[in-house]
Amino acid sequence: MINAIKDKRARRHQTNKLPTGKNGGIELILLQEVDKLGKIGDLVEVKRGYAVNFLIPSGAAAVATEKARQLAEARKAEQKAAHDKKVAAAQDTVKKLAANPLTLTATTDDNGNLYGSIYKKEVAKALQDKGIEVSPEQVGLEGPIKVTGFYSVPIRLFEGIEGKIDITVDRA
Numbered sequence: 001m002i003n004a005i006k007d008k009r010a011r012r013h014q015t016n017k018l019p020t021g022k023n024g025g026i027e028l029i030l031l032q033e034v035d036k037l038g039k040i041g042d043l044v045e046v047k048r049g050y051a052v053n054f055l056i057p058s059g060a061a062a063v064a065t066e067k068a069r070q071l072a073e074a075r076k077a078e079q080k081a082a083h084d085k086k087v088a089a090a091q092d093t094v095k096k097l098a099a100n101p102l103t104l105t106a107t108t109d110d111n112g113n114l115y116g117s118i119y120k121k122e123v124a125k126a127l128q129d130k131g132i133e134v135s136p137e138q139v140g141l142e143g144p145i146k147v148t149g150f151y152s153v154p155i156r157l158f159e160g161i162e163g164k165i166d167i168t169v170d171r172a
Contacts, residue, residue, distance in 0.1 A: 018052075019064055021045035026052075028061040029068045031075060040079060041072040086158050094163035096132050097155055101166040108148055108171045117144035118169065123153065127165065145169055 021027045025045040033039050034055070037046070043064060046055065055061035062068035104126060106114045120139040127134045140154035140162075151167045 018048070027064040028055060029064050029072045030061050031068075031072055032060045034060050041069075041076045087161065090158035090161040093132060093134070093155075093157055094161065097127075097163040097165045100130050100132065101168065102126050102130075103168045103170060105170050105172040106148075112148040112171070114146050114148070114169070117146050119144050123165070123167065 018026045023045055025047050027043065027045050028051055030038050030040055030042045030044060038044050044061070046061075051061065056063070062071065102123070104118060104122070106116060106118065108114050120136040120141045123139045123141060124134050124136040134155055134157075138156050140156055145151060145167070148169045148171060151169065153165050153167055155163045155165055157163060
């Protein structure tokens, strides 16, 4: 019990040594993006309790030292490289979509109405069969396809990068 009290006093003493900012808060460098606070590498000033009880223990921020700044810059560079890789993959997928139109077949009545419907899931599966990795959530089909014909369907890939796939639905 006595050791617990000593440990608590020691931790309180350590938090008093944290660097304070212009407004009396604690200066931290964000190591992760925090909602309503900032992005990786930002120098922020927060209240002592928020810093000591949440940001520092969760690893979302570190005390504003030169080493922490270097760590934040390294994480920012890693995140930018990963982002650029995803953008390049999305742009490559847009090119594949333009070069590979889909032809789907379904059973229909004499008027061309499908007995079933073609949903996002079927479009995504057909694209995956062609080697184009797309999830059903990315397919911008406004409703199920119920009639034979030609459709141009948007595919939302990544942060505003969008492609179109041309789908022709024929009778089986």
